[in-house]
Amino acid sequence: MIRLLIVFLSLLNIANANALQDAIDKAPSGSILKLPAGVYKGSIVIKKPLSIIGKEAGVVIDGENHGTVIQIKSSFVTLKNLTIINSGDRHEGLDGAIKVFKASQCEISHCSIKNTLFGIDLQMVKNSIISDNNITSKDFELGLRGDGLRLWYSNDNIVKNNRLIKSRDMVVWYSHGNLIEGNYGENNRYSLHFMYAGKNIVKNNIYKHNSVGIFFMYSQDTIATGNVIQSSIGATGMGIGLKDVSNFTIKDNTIIYCAQGLYIDRSPFEPDTHDWIENNKILYNAEAMHFHSLSENNIIKNNIIQG
Template structure:
């Protein structure tokens, strides 16, 4: 701690120019103290909480008779391989050296934390954990009680079974790690008080691949850039993946079922989501893809089906002269396929399929000319009412989405329950037949596809 304070004091001294320098540099004096400081060589200061492991004697008595797993770790030299005999072992475990840990044979190796604190901390680089079962963390959100806490770089984590844990796998300031082929499940709590299944915090360039995450709270990436989420499956959680201030992340070939929200992009720039299946994001807040003040994101070849809202977008794209591109996605059997709230244009829709949705497009709080701010071209709508006389596969007339009596259920959410009732259907028919007011244009596709395109999700039999 003393050397960190000394280094910090040195940096602060560099940031404060001398009186002589201020006299000689009018520009610096005008801009204020510290304006010319160079922080490129400043020491990196860790900002996460230090590791605090609760000792074994303070954990549940059921694990007091088990062999402490830490003993095996301590006996293994730096760079060595720890072949663990099958059996049950007691946590906590703190690995601070490069090593490989894996079972000696086919039997199961279980490390139990005794329902108190964090079970396993990996605070090293280029280590490997393989085919372990880690269970029994504590229940404290304040302490981030976790089954596996990773605080190093270049580690390989594979084929783990994480169960009965508040937080499953927690990466803190951990880069270039691989987490794959693992199963993660939280404690049997109500949804809002579970922990996150896989969490990245200030962690970059990691690969999260082929994991099964069930019955957790969220899978999150906060302040974490250039990570790849590939081939994962998420079920019965809140957010399948929640990005916040996390740029250039890739989400591909994942399957998310029965979660409240599929993928949510919040304050994010860059990145892509492609070849994912998001299904049955239902309930009052059900949403397949969500955007909040995000920019420059590509959504390509995804299946968004049976969701309350397929896409919910607020002030996105946010940065000037940026776009959010939707290419070759399928939106089917959703309540609202695309919902744009307070958006400013910049969304581009190409080659998407809209079928079986109660409403394809809904723009809230916009004038009737605002529907043309976004670019729609070459999409398929099962509600298209035109023809294709020249048989070129493109409709002869544009497809236009208008809001008629729909405004009742759009502006009064409680009325959505009656969306397909005879009364609202009759009002909608009368409005279209003889509108009492000018309807609001929601979207206009000048070249709608006449025949539904064939599609295939990579890695899926559908």
């Protein structure tokens, strides 16, 4: 694939809603658009392999409080070193900063997302990288914010070193084979919420002052290791929850200052399976482990329970 380097000049820094979209439409597939500092007003849609990279700090794409700021409808798209602000606020439209749809081999990295309802929304996306992004939602009540990161039917992705602050949830639904590593979440609702997901790896994440640290539901064949969950808030603030899950390994995690350290409900769920809970530090929680409904065939060993 031939790559063409395009450097935008200051002419494009004016408040022209169509200038950036026009440049995208005219660029050959595989082009790299390097943007100088400035505010690029208006939402954009990318329908071809393309890279948009902030040449320097201060490259802002402003959605002007309408819809989703950037929509990606192609594989092999890269967004890097951008500030993305001001999506719409409609939940039914999943208004947000970036929506990627039916794509693979995409990368979104080193972006700052502010005042958008949802952050990064991956729908049927595979083999892509989401890394080193800072994400906050709109300044709404917790339940009315959008999710900072969403994986929906999205497999074999790397989600690494992102910071989600004052968002709602990070969700991984119907998504398999993903690596969730080194992320930080604070003042959210569910730091990380899985449903109907399998063969994911969750490691070395830090979650503080959220309602729930990590909650796994209706999932299987997943490893959670090296995570730190601290000070989950409220009377039922939870560290790690397991609901109807099978063949899980929960190992070498630290859960501290929560109302409930581990919540276990009908897990393992599938017959003739086990869940392994070992070598965790469960410290100074109001309740170290809470077993709800029938939960048997767990292997629980070598955990430190204190306080």
